[in-house]
Amino acid sequence: MTATITGLLVLAGGLFALLGGLGMLRLPDVLIRMHASTKIGTLASALTLLGAAAHFGTAEVWIRAVAIILFLFLTAPIAAHMVGRAAYLTRVPLWNTRDETAAPRPDAPPTEAPAGSRPAATRTGPVPAGE
Amino acid sequence: MFLEFSLIGAFALVVLALVLGFVRLVRGPSLPDRVVALDMMTVALVAFCALGAIFFEVSAFLDVAVVLALVGFLATVALSRYAERSNSMRDER
Numbered sequence: 001m002t003a004t005i006t007g008l009l010v011l012a013g014g015l016f017a018l019l020g021g022l023g024m025l026r027l028p029d030v031l032i033r034m035h036a037s038t039k040i041g042t043l044a045s046a047l048t049l050l051g052a053a054a055h056f057g058t059a060e061v062w063i064r065a066v067a068i069i070l071f072l073f074l075t076a077p078i079a080a081h082m083v084g085r086a087a088y089l090t091r092v093p094l095w096n097t098r099d100e101t102a103a104p105r106p107d108a109p110p111t112e113a114p115a116g117s118r119p120a121a122t123r124t125g126p127v128p129a130g131e
Numbered sequence: 132m133f134l135e136f137s138l139i140g141a142f143a144l145v146v147l148a149l150v151l152g153f154v155r156l157v158r159g160p161s162l163p164d165r166v167v168a169l170d171m172m173t174v175a176l177v178a179f180c181a182l183g184a185i186f187f188e189v190s191a192f193l194d195v196a197v198v199l200a201l202v203g204f205l206a207t208v209a210l211s212r213y214a215e216r217s218n219s220m221r222d223e224r
Contacts (some may be wrong), residue, residue, distance in 0.1 A: 007137035010182065014141030017175050021148030024155045024171050030163045033155075037167045041174035044148075048141070048178040052193065055134075055185045064193045068177065071200055079170055079207040086214040087163035 002054060009051030016044035028095035030087040038080045042072050138186050145182060148175050162217075166210045173203030 023036025046069045053065035149172055156168040177196045184192035 003134040006185065007134045010141040010185065011137045013178055013181075014144030017148040017178055018144040018151075020171055020175070021151030024148075024168060025151045030161065030167060033164070033167050037171035037174070041171045044145075045174050045178040045181065048145075048181040049193075049196070052181040052184050052190075056190055058190075061190050061193065064190075064197065065181075068193070068196055068200055071197075071204075072174065072177070075200070075204040076174075079204055079211070082208055082211040083163055083166050083170070083214075086166070086211040087161070089215050090161070090163065092161045092163055 002057065006051045006055040009047050009054060013044045013046075013048035013051060016040050016047060020044060030092050030094075031084055032095065034080050034084060038076045042076045045069075045072060134185075138182060141182055142179075142186070145175055145179050149179075162214045163211070166207060166214065169210070170203065170207045173199060173206070177203075 017040075020036045020040035023040065024033055027033045027036060049065040049068055053062045056062075152168050152172040152175065156165050156172070159165045159168055177200050180192045180196035180199060184190055184196075
């Protein structure tokens, strides 16, 4: 019974890890790819760690697994926020739904950017250089 | 028996996810792409450590998973700070 539960959890974790890898390879830009890295990656490792905890079944393994899962759930949004902020401030070219080949380059003049995309000169604030 | 098969299958799937993340790490056109790929590979390695703990019946691999999660978070934060910093230095030039 325990072996069956562990096997199912581990297989589900492996399938979600593969989905995260596929999304990392196939999705079009940084901000969309962060979905695959943070949410699906965290779900995959959480399922696998729960499988390990169910396999061993002792209290120390349960505590360790739950601690790792809580830590991942706490730190994945923070890391994703910082990476997204860096991607926005460095003006990484983004995918837009109108024309994939005409993604605005970071150094293009803002008149060439199609309407609906992010303006090239948008800066929400000064970059904290020496923070 | 089912546990062994599912463990081997999950090992294969996680390693395939690592390979796909590594392809994105090599191909990624910008620095934040590579940082995101490294973050995903670290989380997949945490899952790999948990699989190793089950497969070899050694619960000490979970300690490796703890340390890997910590170091991965710190690496992601430091690399994204570095990406912002290098951009602001390029603007001032």
